[in-house]
Amino acid sequence: MRPGTGDLVIAVDGPAASGKGTLAKRLAAHYGLPCLDTGLLYRMVARAMLDAGHDIHDAAAAERIVGSFDEAGFPEERLRGREIGEAASVVAAMPAVRAGLLARQRRFAAQPGGAVLDGRDIGTVICPEAPAKLFVTATPEVRAARRHKELAGRGETAGFDSILADIRRRDARDSGRSDAPLKAAEDAVILDTSALTIEEVVAAAIEIVERRRGA
Numbered sequence: 001m002r003p004g005t006g007d008l009v010i011a012v013d014g015p016a017a018s019g020k021g022t023l024a025k026r027l028a029a030h031y032g033l034p035c036l037d038t039g040l041l042y043r044m045v046a047r048a049m050l051d052a053g054h055d056i057h058d059a060a061a062a063e064r065i066v067g068s069f070d071e072a073g074f075p076e077e078r079l080r081g082r083e084i085g086e087a088a089s090v091v092a093a094m095p096a097v098r099a100g101l102l103a104r105q106r107r108f109a110a111q112p113g114g115a116v117l118d119g120r121d122i123g124t125v126i127c128p129e130a131p132a133k134l135f136v137t138a139t140p141e142v143r144a145a146r147r148h149k150e151l152a153g154r155g156e157t158a159g160f161d162s163i164l165a166d167i168r169r170r171d172a173r174d175s176g177r178s179d180a181p182l183k184a185a186e187d188a189v190i191l192d193t194s195a196l197t198i199e200e201v202v203a204a205a206i207e208i209v210e211r212r213r214g215a
């Protein structure tokens with residue numbers, strides 16, 4: 001299923017805690033489009049693996065789970081913890097898991113009018129024809145500081161250094177896998193948000209989308 005001509009599909013990719021989810025939601029609100037955080041799908045597979053007592057590296061079990069899991073069974077608060085992010089990046093490196101999640105992401109992107117999707121491979125694999133692609137990034141230290149603040153706000157105690165180590169490990173796994181690695185599409189605009197507020201990022205992104213729409 002491919003989006004129709006004239007539909008506004010916005011692909012927002014980037015590494016962990018870069019702010020891509022925040023930006024995707026703001027762009028969706030601005031343009032009145034539905035928004036999909038595709039990381040949640042990988043987190044659901046990881047959650048289902050752990051709930052069922054499987055070793056997170058068991059690719060055969062992950063393939064069975066991705067073929068049968070029900071998105072409705074996973075409230076977001078069970079998906080947002082640090083360990084689930086790590087476990088999600090392990091299952092996300094399995095080609096059968098990626099293949100099993102592909103069609104639902106493409107269906108979402110093909111809604112009439114368009115959609116905003118954020119993840120790691122939206123511009124490269126899920127929606128290679130999206131008219132607007134953003135690759136949101138920031139230094140590992142800035143991302144760790146943002147995540148540290150976010151976790152503290154939720155009452156999760158985690159030291160800055162261990163969050164930074166998590167982020168570096170996840171970046172390495174996501175960028176180094178052979179299937180759909182984390183990388184900017186050739187036609188993506190790279191938005192380094194290290195020194196930008198959320199409002200500045202949103203304004204810059206809208207400017208980029210408008211330029212691309214007019215192109």
Ligand SMILES: Nc1ncnc2c1ncn2[C@@H]1O[C@H](COP(=O)(O)OP(=O)(O)OP(=O)(O)O)[C@@H](O)[C@H]1O
Pocket residue numbers: 014015016017018019020021022023039146147149150193196197198201
């Ligand atoms: N430009 C910014 N300046 C300061 N804080 C920001 C900025 N952008 C996002 N944040 C904050 O950083 C944290 C991480 O942002 P967000 O969840 O959007 O990142 P993400 O890339 O979607 O993360 P992940 O992929 O790991 O889920 C949030 O608490 C968010 O409010």
Ligand SMILES: Nc1ccn([C@@H]2O[C@H](COP(=O)(O)O)[C@@H](O)[C@H]2O)c(=O)n1
Pocket residue numbers: 016017038039040042043085088089090092093118119120121122170174
């Ligand atoms: N399109 C995507 C989205 C996510 N992943 C993997 O899931 C992990 C968790 O994602 P978050 O965005 O919720 O942090 C992430 O580390 C990736 O391994 C992916 O591969 N492709």
